[in-house]
Amino acid sequence: MLVIIISLWGLNFIISRFLTGIDPVRVSGVLFALLRYSLGALTLIGVMAYQRKGPRAISEEIRPYRNLLFLSAILSAIFVIGVHTSTEFITSGTSSIIVNLSPVVVLVFGVLFLKERLSPMKSIGFLLGLLGGLIFLWTSITIVPGIELGVLLALVGTFAWGAYTITLHYLEGADRYVVMTVTLVTSSLLLLAFIVAMIVQGFELILIVDVFSVTGFLISGVLGSGVAYVLYFTVVEILGATRASSFLFLMPFVSVVGDFALGEPPEFVILLAGLIAIIGVGFIRLSGLKENAKE
Numbered sequence: 455m456l457v458i459i460i461s462l463w464g465l466n467f468i469i470s471r472f473l474t475g476i477d478p479v480r481v482s483g484v485l486f487a488l489l490r491y492s493l494g495a496l497t498l499i500g501v502m503a504y505q506r507k508g509p510r511a512i513s514e515e516i517r518p519y520r521n522l523l524f525l526s527a528i529l530s531a532i533f534v535i536g537v538h539t540s541t542e543f544i545t546s547g548t549s550s551i552i553v554n555l556s557p558v559v560v561l562v563f564g565v566l567f568l569k570e571r572l573s574p575m576k577s578i579g580f581l582l583g584l585l586g587g588l589i590f591l592w593t594s595i596t597i598v599p600g601i602e603l604g605v606l607l608a609l610v611g612t613f614a615w616g617a618y619t620i621t622l623h624y625l626e627g628a629d630r631y632v633v634m635t636v637t638l639v640t641s642s643l644l645l646l647a648f649i650v651a652m653i654v655q656g657f658e659l660i661l662i663v664d665v666f667s668v669t670g671f672l673i674s675g676v677l678g679s680g681v682a683y684v685l686y687f688t689v690v691e692i693l694g695a696t697r698a699s700s701f702l703f704l705m706p707f708v709s710v711v712g713d714f715a716l717g718e719p720p721e722f723v724i725l726l727a728g729l730i731a732i733i734g735v736g737f738i739r740l741s742g743l744k745e746n747a748k749e
Contacts, residue, residue, distance in 0.1 A: 455689050456701055462673075462682040464708025466490070467537070467546035469670040469678075472716060474542045480667040482659040483539035484652070486674075488645040491534060493675025494683070495638035501684060502635055515632045519625055523633065526625070527640035529618040534641065535648070536611030543604025545718045548594055550709035551728040552608035557703070557738045558583040559616030568623070579737025586731030593724050630687045638679065703736040 474483045481489075502512065516523055533553075540549045561580055564570035572580075595602055625633055653659065661667075706728070713720055720728070 455685055459682050459686050459689065460702065460705050461708055462678045463702075464550065464705045464712070466674050466678045467541065467550040467709040468712030468716070469674045470538045470541040471546035471549070471712065471718075473667055473670050474538060475544075476716060478662070479542075479660055480662040480664065480670075482661070483542045484535055484645070484649055485659050485661055486671075487531075487534040487538040488642060488649060489671045490538070490675045490679050491531075491638050491642045491645060493671060494679025495635065495642050497676050497680025498631065498635040498638060498683065501631060501680075505631065507632065512632050512636065515629050516636055519628055519633075522621055522624055523636055524640065526618055526621040526633075527637050527644060529614050529621065530637055531641040531644040531648070533611045533614035533618060535645070536607045536609075536614055540604045540607035540611060544594075544598075544601045544608065545713045545720065546716070547706060547710035547713040547720055547728070548601075548724075549604070549608045549611075550706040551590060551732060552587075552605065553611045553615060554703060554706050554735060555583060555587045555731060556612050556616035556619060557735050558587065559613060560619050561738055563616070563620055573741050575737055575741035579734045579739075579741060582734025582737060583731050584734070586727050586729070586734055590724060590727035590731050593721070593727055597721050597724060630690065631684075634683050634687075701739070703732055703739050706732055 470483070470486055473480045474486055502508075507515075537549060537553055540552075558580060561570075561576060565572050591605060595605060622633075649659070710720065710725070710728070
């Protein structure tokens with residue numbers, strides 16, 4: 455089941471790149487973000503209906519977390535804008551590797567503010583993630599000209615996702631399905647407001663409806679942002695949150711395969727630096743798994 459989840463979430467970057475960054479461009483990144491989250495929200499609303507959780511039950515569930523949920527929705531919206539606008543300029547693998555450096559950000563926050571213990575394995579992971587990430591960013595910018603904006607947007611997504619992950623720390627105990635449904639619905643409304651503001655300001659957005667774009671929207675929205683979360687929460691219930699999340703660092707490998715499929719193979723030095731960074735992230739993830747096992 456984890457293989458399916460990792461594949462779907464890695465596939466989101468590939469589909470985003472194919473639709474937003476490769477000619478003929480079929481959709482603007484920000485519109486892709488809205489359609490992905492909206493379809494994911496509708497899927498999870500269907501799950502809520504199946505679980506017989508109506509608006510009143512959901513409202514009662516989120517009452518203690520209302521402000522925090524709104525913050526998480528803002529961060530989630532920023533994340534998805536950053537990710538899917540970045541793929542207008544950079545490859546799926548590059549975007550995925552940058553975004554998946556977020557555990558390094560979360561680790562720094564955890565050590566500084568949550569007083570988490572910095573184990574030797576976490577220290578090694580942090581150093582590898584930081585060093586590999588910096589080399590990856592530098593080599594990407596110097597070897598492939600004109601991608602600075604894409605890298606910057608992906609970094610926005612990285613920090614937004616890291617901050618979003620931190621908010622989840624304070625939502626422990628809340629119903630995961632309710633939290634994700636409310637987050638996706640609220641984020642979708644925020645994205646819609648943002649897009650309306652862009653149109654009012656005169657921005658031109660692209661949306662070509664054909665078999666490729668519709669298929670991409672359905673895979674990334676219904677499967678990648680709806681069904682994938684249902685599967686993930688099922689795995690969390692079986693393995694626990696720490697163990698379930700410890701393997702998500704493998705996601706960029708799926709997206710890098712997409713680079714080759716889309717005819718955009720990365721330079722060897724960039725790929726090597728990204729691999730070092732992802733190994734570092736893997737160390738951080740797996741150290742959390744070991745600490746949880748000891749407890």
